[in-house]
Amino acid sequence: xxxxxxxxxxxxxxxxxxxxxxxxxxxxxxxxxxxxxxxxxxxxxxxxxxxxxxxxxxxxxxxxxxxxxxxxxxxxxxxxxxxxxxxxxxxxxxxxxxxxxxxxxxxxxxxxxxxxxxxxxxxxxxxxxxxxxxxxxxxxxxxxxxxxxxxxxxxxxxxxxxxxxxxxxxxxxxxxxxxxxxxxxxxxxxxxxxxxxxxxxxxxxxxxxxxxxxxxxxxxxxxxxxxxxxxxxxxxxxxxxxxxxxxxxxxxxxxxxxxxxxxxxxxxxxxxxxxxxxxxxxxxxxxxxxxxxxxxxxxxxxxxxxxxxxxxxxxxxxxxxxxxxxxxxxxxxxxxxxxxxxxxxxxxxxxxxxxxxxxxxxxxxxxxxxxxxxxxxxxxxxxxxxxxxxxxxxxxxxxxxxxxxxxxxxxxxxxxxxxxxxxxxxxxxxxxxxxxxxxxxxxxxxxxxxxxxxxxxxxxxxxxxxx
Numbered sequence: 001x002x003x004x005x006x007x008x009x010x011x012x013x014x015x016x017x018x019x020x021x022x023x024x025x026x027x028x029x030x031x032x033x034x035x036x037x038x039x040x041x042x043x044x045x046x047x048x049x050x051x052x053x054x055x056x057x058x059x060x061x062x063x064x065x066x067x068x069x070x071x072x073x074x075x076x077x078x079x080x081x082x083x084x085x086x087x088x089x090x091x092x093x094x095x096x097x098x099x100x101x102x103x104x105x106x107x108x109x110x111x112x113x114x115x116x117x118x119x120x121x122x123x124x125x126x127x128x129x130x131x132x133x134x135x136x137x138x139x140x141x142x143x144x145x146x147x148x149x150x151x152x153x154x155x156x157x158x159x160x161x162x163x164x165x166x167x168x169x170x171x172x173x174x175x176x177x178x179x180x181x182x183x184x185x186x187x188x189x190x191x192x193x194x195x196x197x198x199x200x201x202x203x204x205x206x207x208x209x210x211x212x213x214x215x216x217x218x219x220x221x222x223x224x225x226x227x228x229x230x231x232x233x234x235x236x237x238x239x240x241x242x243x244x245x246x247x248x249x250x251x252x253x254x255x256x257x258x259x260x261x262x263x264x265x266x267x268x269x270x271x272x273x274x275x276x277x278x279x280x281x282x283x284x285x286x287x288x289x290x291x292x293x294x295x296x297x298x299x300x301x302x303x304x305x306x307x308x309x310x311x312x313x314x315x316x317x318x319x320x321x322x323x324x325x326x327x328x329x330x331x332x333x334x335x336x337x338x339x340x341x342x343x344x345x346x347x348x349x350x351x352x353x354x355x356x357x358x359x360x361x362x363x364x365x366x367x368x369x370x371x372x373x374x375x376x377x378x379x380x381x382x383x384x385x386x387x388x389x390x391x392x393x394x395x396x397x398x399x400x401x402x403x404x405x406x407x408x409x410x411x412x413x414x415x416x417x418x419x420x421x422x423x424x425x426x427x428x429x430x431x432x433x434x435x436x437x438x439x440x441x442x443x444x445x446x447x448x449x450x451x452x453x454x455x456x457x458x459x460x461x462x463x464x465x466x467x
Contacts, residue, residue: 017074018074021070021074021077024070024074025067025070025071025074028066028067028069028070029063029066029067031066032062032063032065032066032067033063035062036059036060036062036063039059040055040056040059043055057170058170061108061109061170062109064108064109065106065108065109065110065111068106068108068111069111069112069113072111072113072134075133075134076129076130076133076134079115079116079129079130079132079133080115080116080130082096082116082129083095083096083116084096084118085116085118085127085129087118087120087123087125087127088125088127089120089123089125090120090122090123092120092122092123094118094119094120094127095118096116096117096118097117098116098117099114099115099116099117100114100115100116100117100128101113101114103140104136104137104140104141104142105140105141105142105145105171106142106144106145107144107145107169107171113130113136115128115129115130115131116128116129116130132462135458135462137458137461137462138461138462139461141173141177143454143458145169145171145173146181147454148165148168148169149161149165149173149177149178149181150181150182150185150441150450150454151445151450152164152165152178153178153179153181153182154422154438154441154442154445155421155422156422157425157428158175158176158178158179158182159175161175161178162174162175162177162178165178182434182437182438182441183434183437184457184461185437185441185453185454185457186433186434186436186437186440186441187457187460188453188454188456188457188459188460189437189440189441189444189453189457190440191267191279191282191440192282193444193449193452193453193456194267194440194443194444194447194449194453195265195267195282195283195286195443195447195449196264196265196286196447196448196449197286198285198286198287198288200448200449201264201265201286201287201288202288202291204255204262204263204264205218205255205264205288205291205292207262208255208257208262209255214293214403215291215292215293216255216256216291216292216293217255217256217292217293217294217295217403217404217405218253218254218255218256218264218287218292218293218294218295219253219254219255219256219261219295219297219405219410220251220252220253220294220295220296220297220308220311220312220315221251221252221253221296221297221298221408221410221411222249222250222251222252222276222280222298222304222307222308222411223250223251223298223299223304223408223411223412223415224247224248224249224250224301224415225247225248225250225268225415225419225420226245226246226247226248227245227246227247227248227270227419227423227424227430227435228243228244228245228423228424228428228429228430229243229244229245229246229270229429229430229431229432229435230242230243230244230429230430230431231244231431232431232432232433243429246270246432247270248268248269248270248271248419248423248435248439249268249269249270249271249273249275249276250266250267250268250269250411250414250415250418250419251266251267251276251279251280251283251411252265252266252267252410252411252413252414253265253266253283253287254410256295256403256404256405261410263446263447263448264287265283265286265443265447266414266418266443266446266447267279267280267283267443268414268415268418268419268439268442268443269436269439269440270432270435270436270439271436273303273307276307277306277307277310277311280307280308280311281310281311283311284311284312287312289312289314293316293402293404294312294314294315294316295315295316295318295404295405296308296309296312296315296316296317296318297318297320297405297406297407297408297410297411298319298320298408298411299319299320299323299408300319300323300324300327300386300389300390302389305317316399316402316404317392317393318393318399318404318405318406319390319393319394320406320407320408321396321406321407322407322408322409323408324354324386324390324394325347325351327382327383327386328347328350328351328354328383329347330379330383331366331376331379331380331383332346332347332350334372334373334375334376334379335369335371335372335376335379335380336372337372350362350365354394354396355396355397356396356397357394357395357396357397357398359387359391359394359395360391362387363384363387363388363391366380366383366384366387367384414446417446418439418442418443418446419439422438422442423435423438423439440453441453
């Protein structure tokens with residue numbers, strides 16, 4: 001297909017677009033294609049498919065950039081030709097004394113703009129109606145470049161994200177620019193936007209529970225993941241303090257399916273217990289508890305259960321089977337250190353009784369066990385306390401009959417793919433504020449709310465930078 005056929009496919013009439021505008025688009029396209037063909041005819045000789053493809057990707061931007069520039073001028077023609085404009089602050093009628101020129105970088109290359117500027121002296125504020133109409137970013141890099149950059153920096157170190165960004169898009173964004181973008185995004189990524197709305201939650205439950213007779217099971221699980229942090233210095237060049245490992249407390253809420261789980265929401269934050277509890281309470285308000293069965297699955301940490309019970313008072317409490325098994329194994333290894341066969345027999349018989357919900361018989365046996373050493377005596381005592389505290393959470397036979405899960409693998413997995421994969425890089429240390437910003441961004445990606453976070457960032461970014 002030649003260039004003439006390509007551009008003649010533009011419909012003769014489009015809503016809001018004049019025939020004269022379409023003609024200018026066609027002319028710009030013809031000129032750009034003719035120029036490109038003339039430049040490339042001697043450059044493709046001897047090149048293979050990959051080389052030609054890369055060449056066309058770069059040079060082809062000149063065609064789309066030429067069309068892009070004419071299109072945006074047509075879409076904001078009124079703002080482009082405006083001589084007066086009301087002040088956004090005081091509504092005073094302002095006159096434009098001159099047009100201001102700027103260039104912007106987009107996925108289609110660099111584009112030059114020439115548009116009127118209005119300044120209100122009493123309010124000390126300038127405005128560009130053309131930029132506001134088209135949602136042009138106040139920074140050099142436009143949002144169509146910033147958005148994929150944000151997705152990359154959420155997955156890998158800033159330097160690597162910068163390298164991969166250039167390789168994939170053909171555009172440059174330095175690692176410092178990536179870092180600044182992450183800082184700006186943090187202002188928009190609060191818990192309200194990072195967690196899905198109640199409507200989204202209900203849609204996820206409806207989609208994944210179609211045709212089931214029983215009420216679907218929603219699992220709420222919580223845990224902590226330790227991350228490397230440093231105290232803030234106040235200056236980028238300031239002396240760094242000693243590093244400290246701090247716990248990012250988090251929860252994951254998901255729907256149990258036949259073959260896989262369906263993600264509903266995740267949240268991780270380097271925070272104290274009170275802040276964690278507030279976040280969990282907000283998450284609970286998004287769950288239609290009258291339409292589902294709630295399963296609370298966690299290890300034996302009392303602080304976790306305190307908040308789970310408060311947020312979901314009607315939830316079925318289930319002690320993580322594998323965490324419970326670890327405690328049993330530890331006692332066996334110490335008590336029967338010289339007899340592996342006895343270790344296996346005692347573990348299997350103990351776990352069999354726990355699987356049947358016969359916790360009292362296990363406690364009874366432990367209380368009468370002759371400890372081999374002082375260390376074994378202490379571990380036996382700890383296991384007795386552990387089982388007594390969690391007795392009502394260990395009836396695994398009943399849980400299985402009700403199709404409830406018995407493991408907290410969902411939150412363990414979230415600790416890894418949300419926290420560890422991005423945050424625990426070799427040599428990486430995080431200021432708490434930056435670490436939490438990155439955690440929120442990663443949670444938004446896995447919660448399916450990244451688009452909402454980025455849309456809010458755009459609103460804040462344009463308003464804040466325009467002053």
